[in-house]
Every structure is written in structure tokens, then in C-alpha cells.
Amino acid sequence: GENVEQHPSTLSVQEGDSAVIKCTYSDSASNYFPWYKQELGKRPQLIIDIRSNVGEKKDQRIAVTLNKTAKHFSLHITETQPEDSAVYFCAGGRGGGNKLTFGTGTQLKVEL
Amino acid sequence: GAGVSQSPSNKVTEKGKDVELRCDPISGHTALYWYRQSLGQGLEFLIYFQGNSAPDKSGLPSDRFSAERTGGSVSTLTIQRTQQEDSAVYLCASSPLQGNQPQHFGDGTRLSIL
Numbered sequence: 001g002e003n004v005e006q007h008p009s010t011l012s013v014q015e016g017d018s019a020v021i022k023c024t025y026s027d028s029a030s031n032y033f034p035w036y037k038q039e040l041g042k043r044p045q046l047i048i049d050i051r052s053n054v055g056e057k058k059d060q061r062i063a064v065t066l067n068k069t070a071k072h073f074s075l076h077i078t079e080t081q082p083e084d085s086a087v088y089f090c091a092g093g094r095g096g097g098n099k100l101t102f103g104t105g106t107q108l109k110v111e112l
Numbered sequence: 113g114a115g116v117s118q119s120p121s122n123k124v125t126e127k128g129k130d131v132e133l134r135c136d137p138i139s140g141h142t143a144l145y146w147y148r149q150s151l152g153q154g155l156e157f158l159i160y161f162q163g164n165s166a167p168d169k170s171g172l173p174s175d176r177f178s179a180e181r182t183g184g185s186v187s188t189l190t191i192q193r194t195q196q197e198d199s200a201v202y203l204c205a206s207s208p209l210q211g212n213q214p215q216h217f218g219d220g221t222r223l224s225i226l
Contacts, residue, residue, distance in 0.1 A: 032212035043203065043217040044155070051212050089155065095212030099145070099168060104154040 002027040004092050006103025013080050014111055021106045023090035024072040032095035033073050035064060038087045038105075047088075048075070051095070080110045114138065116218035118204050124224045127196060133189045133221045137206030144187050145215060146179060147203045155203065161187060163209050191223075199225045 003026040013019050025033075034049035050057045050064045050073065057064050061080075066073040073092075077084055087107050093100040117136040125131055137144050146158040157171040161181045172178070176194075181187040191198055201222050205215035 034214045036217075043219050045217070046214045049212075049214055098162075099157065099160050100215060101157075102155045 002030055002092055002101040004090060004101045004103045006090050006106060008106060009104065010107045010109070012109045012111060015080060015082060017080055019075075019077045019080050019084070019108055019110075021075045021088055021090070021108070022072060023074070023092070023103050024070075025092040025101075026071065027092070027094070028071065029094055030092040032100075033064070033066060033090065033092050034100070035075050036089045036091070036102075038089065040086075044089060077108075080108075082110050082112060084108060085110045116204055116206050116216055118202075118218035118221050120221055121219060122222045122224075124226065125194060126226050127194060129194055130190065130192045131194055131223065133191075133202050133204075133223070135187045135189070135204030135206075135218060137185065137187070137204070138216055140208065141206035141216075142184065142209040143207045143215075144181060145205045145207075146187070146189050147205065148173075148200045149203055149220070150200045158189070158202075194223075194225045196225045199223055 006023045031052035035047050036044035037047045038044040048062050048064050050066050061078045063076040087105045089105050090103040091100040119134045142163045144161040148156045159179045160168040176192045179189045201220040203220045205217045207213050207215045
């Protein structure tokens with residue numbers, strides 16, 4: 001089955017700096033990679049996703065890159081703000097309603 | 113439209129009791145997932161219903177855990193003879209079966225075993 005590893009487990013940045021979270025996956029057939037943000041006591045919410053037919057996707061301050069050859073993908077948050085503080089989960093799967101495998105999460109703290 | 117709905121939002125029960133947790137997925141979503149999240153931890157996969165196929169039960173931690181999905185919509189997760197280590201937030205998610213579509217999560221049920 002799929003195995004997704006996520007690093008770092010905690011990340012602290014100064015407001016305005018960039019944050020990068022990295023994930024690797026093991027199943028070469030995986031073709032769908034969403035990222036979720038979970039604020040304390042709240043549900044995980046999708047913030048961006050990427051499919052294997054593209055290498056990069058951007059939405060305002062958030063971008064995701066995918067390297068299929070190396071089987072890794074990364075989340076980039078620019079100009080971080082305090083409200084970006086949360087736990088971020090990456091996930092990978094074969095799509096089509098197939099089971100997603102989640103990373104272990106990254107606690108991002110944006111300090112003033 | 114309405115999102116994934118879970119009930120109850122909180123459940124406190126005594127060790128040894130049975131509990132039932134309910135998930136009402138987004139209308140039209142044929143895939144439904146249950147996860148468990150302990151305090152400060154990641155998402156632990158429990159079980160996955162995909163359309164009319166047999167469910168993937170590979171994540172259920174013991175035979176005290178079971179789930180069913182009636183009529184392809186509402187799902188119930190049952191935990192029998194609860195133990196203190198069952199205390200966690202139980203999250204349900206749903207997604208369309210076709211294409212690469214994200215899972216949408218409910219708010220979860222916070223289960224506390226005394």
C-alpha cells in the first residue's frame with residue numbers, strides 16, 4: 001500500500017517569511033495529492049490539491065509542487081500570516097474515490 | 113450545499129459501554145471514510161466504503177469496531193465494550209467516486225471514555 005512521509009513535524013517562521021512542508025510517497029501509481037489545513041478543534045479543510053499531470057499549482061500565497069520521478073511533493077506558503085498557524089496534512093492516493101494515505105502532519109507556527 | 117454531518121458532536125460514556133457514531137455524507141458522494149484522531153496526532157484510517165463494493169476494513173484496530181452504511185448514504189461506526197484508549201475524535205469524510213476529487217470532512221465526534 002501507499003506510504004506517505006511528511007517533514008518537518010513542527011515548523012516555526014516569522015510573519016512574512018515563507019514556509020515549506022515536504023512529503024514523499026511510495027506508490028508510483030498515486031496520482032492525486034491534496035493538502036489539508038486543520039486549525040485547533042476544527043475539521044481538516046482542503047487548501048490545495050495537485051494531480052499528477054501537472055508539476056506545479058498556485059493559489060494566491062499557496063503553491064504545491066510535484067516531482068513524480070522523485071515521488072515527492074511540497075507545500076509552499078509565502079508571506080505567512082498568523083492565521084496560517086495550524087496543522088497541515090499532505091495526502092496521496094490513486095484518485096477515483098480510492099483511499100488517501102495521509103502524512104503525519106506539520107504544526108506550523110507563524111510568530112509575530 | 114450541506115456538508116458532511118456527524119452526530120453526536122460530543123459523547124461521554126463509561127468504559128465497557130457501546131457507542132454509535134453517525135455520519136451523513138454530502139449528497140451524491142458515493143465514497144465514505146472514517147478516521148480516528150487522537151489528541152495532537154494525525155489521521156488514522158479506520159474503514160472506507162466505496163459505492164456498492166465491499167468496504168475496506170483494513171484500518172479497524174480491533175473486532176470491537178464495526179461500521180455499516182445503509183442505502184449507500186448514512187454510515188454508523190459502532191464501538192463495543194469501549195476502552196479508555198478509544199477516546200479520540202472520530203472524523204468522517206466523503207468524496208465522489210469518479211475522478212480525482214478531494215475528501216470533505218465533517219466536524220467529528222469527540223468521544224471520551226471515563
